[in-house]
Amino acid sequence: MRHLLPYLQDDQKAADYLRHLRWPDGVTCPRCGSDAVTSRERCDNGLQRFNCVHCAACLGQQFAMFTDWTRSIFEESKLRPLEWVLVIGLWQLKLNATDIAAAADIQERTAQRCINLLDGGIYETYHLNPTRQLEHQVEADECYQSAGSKGLPREVERHDRAPRPRGLQLRGRATAEMGRPPILGLVQRRDKTDPDAPAAQVYLEVLENVRTATIKPIIVTKVKGGAQFFTDEYNIYHFTAADYDHRTVNHGAGEYARRDPDGTCVHCNTMEGIWSGLRNFLDRFKGISQRFLHLRVVRYEFLHNHGHLPWRQTFEAAVRCIFSTTGDYWRRMTHQHRRMPLTLCYR
Ligand SMILES: [Zn+2]
Numbered sequence: 488m489r490h491l492l493p494y495l496q497d498d499q500k501a502a503d504y505l506r507h508l509r510w511p512d513g514v515t516c517p518r519c520g521s522d523a524v525t526s527r528e529r530c531d532n533g534l535q536r537f538n539c540v541h542c543a544a545c546l547g548q549q550f551a552m553f554t555d556w557t558r559s560i561f562e563e564s565k566l567r568p569l570e571w572v573l574v575i576g577l578w579q580l581k582l583n584a585t586d587i588a589a590a591a592d593i594q595e596r597t598a599q600r601c602i603n604l605l606d607g608g609i610y611e612t613y614h615l616n617p618t619r620q621l622e623h624q625v626e627a628d629e630c631y632q633s634a635g636s637k638g639l640p641r642e643v644e645r646h647d648r649a650p651r652p653r654g655l656q657l658r659g660r661a662t663a664e665m666g667r668p669p670i671l672g673l674v675q676r677r678d679k680t681d682p683d684a685p686a687a688q689v690y691l692e693v694l695e696n697v698r699t700a701t702i703k704p705i706i707v708t709k710v711k712g713g714a715q716f717f718t719d720e721y722n723i724y725h726f727t728a729a730d731y732d733h734r735t736v737n738h739g740a741g742e743y744a745r746r747d748p749d750g751t752c753v754h755c756n757t758m759e760g761i762w763s764g765l766r767n768f769l770d771r772f773k774g775i776s777q778r779f780l781h782l783r784v785v786r787y788e789f790l791h792n793h794g795h796l797p798w799r800q801t802f803e804a805a806v807r808c809i810f811s812t813t814g815d816y817w818r819r820m821t822h823q824h825r826r827m828p829l830t831l832c833y834r
Contacts, residue, residue, distance in 0.1 A: 498533025501568035517558040560814035606782035607817035608809035621675035622711040628758040686795040693781040
């Protein structure tokens with residue numbers, strides 16, 4: 488986090504740094520996009536005010552003001568720019584709300600809201616980005632994460648059942664309804680022949696269930712046709728034979744990796760490694776709610792995919808993603824007080 492030190496001196500420096508990441512080519516009006524803007528005096532918390540000449544003319548007013556945070560995720564936040572820079576740095580260290588609250592000296596409830604905003608911003612921009620596709624050699628696998636209706640008494644009531652019993656060992660293919668939502672993992676293996684290739688790129692989607700009808704649209708959207716596609720023997724993946732070079736390992740028969748005659752290594756070990764990393768990460772949240780599971784998962788996805796970059800570049804990539812949304816997703820999610828459809832993008 489050392490590179491943040493110059494921006495942690497005061498709110499103005501922090502606001503200037505964040506503004507530079509939001510508008511690297513100069514400030515434009517968040518309402519009309521015009522670059523005919525003039526700087527005005529700063530707000531008390533160090534944010535810069537601007538006047539948009541174009542908007543003012545349209546509205547027939549002398550001024551049409553906006554600030555560094557207008558129409559961004561941070562717009563309604565009471566945290567100061569300096570605190571946000573610190574919180575984003577701690578968020579990137581994969582800390583939970585309790586640890587962020589202690590380290591940044593803010594209320595735990597505030598820290599909780601901050602990580603939901605940041606994770607939600609990454610979900611809405613990075614995760615749902617339709618241009619992000621996996622290719623070449625792709626492994627698919629699923630895992631099951633215990634997550635209940637924590638903090639949602641109404642949800643428990645609606646289903647007319649007792650709260651989820653903790654630590655219950657369920658066998659077989661679990662579903663979200665059973666309190667163990669499946670997570671579908673797709674990973675593009677790192678190209679070992681290219682020393683400059685980025686880390687293995689992963690795509691993680693929290694699901695209601697693992698039926699073919701649920702996973703098929705996701706795989707078709709996220710994996711480029713013609714890719715080599717590696718899975719276990721589970722029959723939900725059989726539809727992929729038409730579009731992909733589909734090869735399976737038979738875990739049931741004790742086969743975990745093999746080399747095909749054409750030299751291709753058939754296994755799902757990259758994905759297995761990612762699962763253990765993800766479980767480790769999710770354990771920090773000590774009983775995770777289904778409502779927030781996809782937000783935590785997407786933070787892991789983002790940080791894993793940027794893991795090969797220097798810390799500063801990852802920080803700045805995250806901030807740019809977060810500034811590219813207005814935070815509507817998160818506002819809808821909190822105002823509706825119910826779980827959003829998990830596969831939002833495919834409906
Ligand atoms: Zn404007």
